Amino acid sequence: MGTIFFFVLAAVSVISAILIVAQKNAVASALYLIVTLCSQAMLYLLLGASFLAVIQIIVYAGAIMVLFLFVIMLLNLRRDEFGPDKKKIQRVLAFALGAVWLIQVVAVIKLGLSKMSLSPVTPEAALETGSVQTIGKSLFTEYLYPFEITSILLLVAILGSIVLAKKKI
Amino acid sequence: MPITIPPIDFRVIMPEIVITLFACLVMLLEPFLPDRRKWILPHLSSLGVFVAAYFCLPLWNSNLLLWQGQALGDNLAVIFKIIFLLGTLLTILISYLKSGHHWGGEYYSLILFSTLGMMIMASSSDLIVIFLGLEVMSIALYVLAGFNRSDLKSNESAMKYFLMGAFSTGFLLYGIALIYGTTGSTNLNILVNNPHLTEPLFITGLGLILVGLAFKVATVPFHMWVPDVYEGAPTPITAFMAAGPKAAGFAALLRVFLIGLTPLAPMWITILWILAVLTMTLGNVLAIAQMNIKRMLAYSSIAHAGYILISVVAGGDDGLSSSVFYLLVYSLMTIGSFAVIIALGEKGEKNEELPDYRGLGLKYPLLGVCMTIFMVSLSGIPPTAGFVGKFYIFSAAVKNGQLELAIIGVLNSLISVYYYLRVVVIMFMQEAPSPSVVPHSSWSVQLALWLTAMATLGLGIFPDILFKITQQSWLFTLR
Numbered sequence: 200m201g202t203i204f205f206f207v208l209a210a211v212s213v214i215s216a217i218l219i220v221a222q223k224n225a226v227a228s229a230l231y232l233i234v235t236l237c238s239q240a241m242l243y244l245l246l247g248a249s250f251l252a253v254i255q256i257i258v259y260a261g262a263i264m265v266l267f268l269f270v271i272m273l274l275n276l277r278r279d280e281f282g283p284d285k286k287k288i289q290r291v292l293a294f295a296l297g298a299v300w301l302i303q304v305v306a307v308i309k310l311g312l313s314k315m316s317l318s319p320v321t322p323e324a325a326l327e328t329g330s331v332q333t334i335g336k337s338l339f340t341e342y343l344y345p346f347e348i349t350s351i352l353l354l355v356a357i358l359g360s361i362v363l364a365k366k367k368i
Numbered sequence: 369m370p371i372t373i374p375p376i377d378f379r380v381i382m383p384e385i386v387i388t389l390f391a392c393l394v395m396l397l398e399p400f401l402p403d404r405r406k407w408i409l410p411h412l413s414s415l416g417v418f419v420a421a422y423f424c425l426p427l428w429n430s431n432l433l434l435w436q437g438q439a440l441g442d443n444l445a446v447i448f449k450i451i452f453l454l455g456t457l458l459t460i461l462i463s464y465l466k467s468g469h470h471w472g473g474e475y476y477s478l479i480l481f482s483t484l485g486m487m488i489m490a491s492s493s494d495l496i497v498i499f500l501g502l503e504v505m506s507i508a509l510y511v512l513a514g515f516n517r518s519d520l521k522s523n524e525s526a527m528k529y530f531l532m533g534a535f536s537t538g539f540l541l542y543g544i545a546l547i548y549g550t551t552g553s554t555n556l557n558i559l560v561n562n563p564h565l566t567e568p569l570f571i572t573g574l575g576l577i578l579v580g581l582a583f584k585v586a587t588v589p590f591h592m593w594v595p596d597v598y599e600g601a602p603t604p605i606t607a608f609m610a611a612g613p614k615a616a617g618f619a620a621l622l623r624v625f626l627i628g629l630t631p632l633a634p635m636w637i638t639i640l641w642i643l644a645v646l647t648m649t650l651g652n653v654l655a656i657a658q659m660n661i662k663r664m665l666a667y668s669s670i671a672h673a674g675y676i677l678i679s680v681v682a683g684g685d686d687g688l689s690s691s692v693f694y695l696l697v698y699s700l701m702t703i704g705s706f707a708v709i710i711a712l713g714e715k716g717e718k719n720e721e722l723p724d725y726r727g728l729g730l731k732y733p734l735l736g737v738c739m740t741i742f743m744v745s746l747s748g749i750p751p752t753a754g755f756v757g758k759f760y761i762f763s764a765a766v767k768n769g770q771l772e773l774a775i776i777g778v779l780n781s782l783i784s785v786y787y788y789l790r791v792v793v794i795m796f797m798q799e800a801p802s803p804s805v806v807p808h809s810s811w812s813v814q815l816a817l818w819l820t821a822m823a824t825l826g827l828g829i830f831p832d833i834l835f836k837i838t839q840q841s842w843l844f845t846l847r
Binding site: 351363 | 477
């Protein structure tokens, strides 16, 4: 049952990810991004990471995507403003290199995982590590320093966006 | 579930705490100060730099660490922190504007936050912390690059830097994720003992991390952003970018490759060898064609990243200490040359094209002599610090069996002599145009000029003092 769910969700997330970049219309791209993010949240749930799944929906699919759509609609982009890509060779080259990279990564992961002896995780253990309690505890003990740096990072981002966006400094 | 927070030895992260406090203080004071008191802010920022440097000193030879190496207090970290703080102090000095217009508190606050990011980055052996430090540094820099909001070039610079930087951070993060996936840890001290280090998955991750860091230190072929960003950003910020973030990128590179993953050297050494040769050669050859002095110095900074990569490839004690030595010397001479550009760019006229420099050496001898010292030092001619630094790097390379690399490096320095000395020739041997450029005479820019020129000459004549210090950087470094 879990395997079927996994493959369906994986297919949905990959296809919608491709559609994001294939769309000409920016609003449609943003909507497909929501689909990708939601299907990823489901994948997290399958792994037993309930906290991560909820955060993914609330923060990414919810808050950030609303801002995204808001900005796109405010900018009011029309289709012709994108214009055709002038450098065809660049596109071909990018596509070829991307394909090579994809094959390489798939091969490497396939090779790497088959050689390593990964011990399967029991569902109970997965639920344990994915819970809010465990994450909260490790945030304030093991990862205290990175956690505090993250708060400064957010402060810098706020300061920076105000500096760039404010009418008169 | 009760949480017990383990006791923290605050001495290790004291410099970071001080810089954070001062950055917040400057930011919060800004709205409460009337315009005529805004001059307090740069002074307060400089004070913060000095206090942070004061708290760095007790860490020398202390070899303390926190959270299994997430924050390190070893000698290498101390030296790098001093380099960053020096660069920050000089940047604050050359940011002084004479004409009553102030940069505002956000400017100084962002510089301090960027320094904080560099300090975090250079003193950690945990990939997550290195990544977070890099982000704090970069986000502040993206904004600083676009600080001249009415200037289109500054906007272009910020946009380009942001897009490319965010893209390269993606590579870095993907690499860290793959490494975590293979070894189950992001701490270099722990994962170096993992049996899966030769797995293709791990090597791919390592390669991605290399791409991310190579972008930050601007090596070829990840250098495309450098000339445009350096040209468009406000000149003090360009000086800051050439000194601090480059040193921070190299600090992370040294931590990850040279110190953390020494056993894997055969894997990454060939790649770095190729990168070093490409970076030096392309940087120097392209610099010849530049007529804008900021663009020329941008390509020169690419070339210098190549020289420092030689010392990383050479490896061992000598490689590490010579790269630290060179990073310090490079910060001094590059900030010095940007200070000359700032001195000539008063009153809204930029005066960044080479013909603007005609005859200035004879008209303003002190400025001309300073610029000559920096150009001579950048091209690596004695008796300047640039020569000593290059000498140490090349001798480290020869000692560790990288003779070809040393020869390529020497040949490249020969190419670079042409475009560095061209500036001197233009300044001293060409006639000045009739309404010639009038330099800026603010005391802080002058002070920065004097400090950097004296240090460049002084370290060229008496390099022993600094070299003894950098040699000890390896001694107490955590393995």
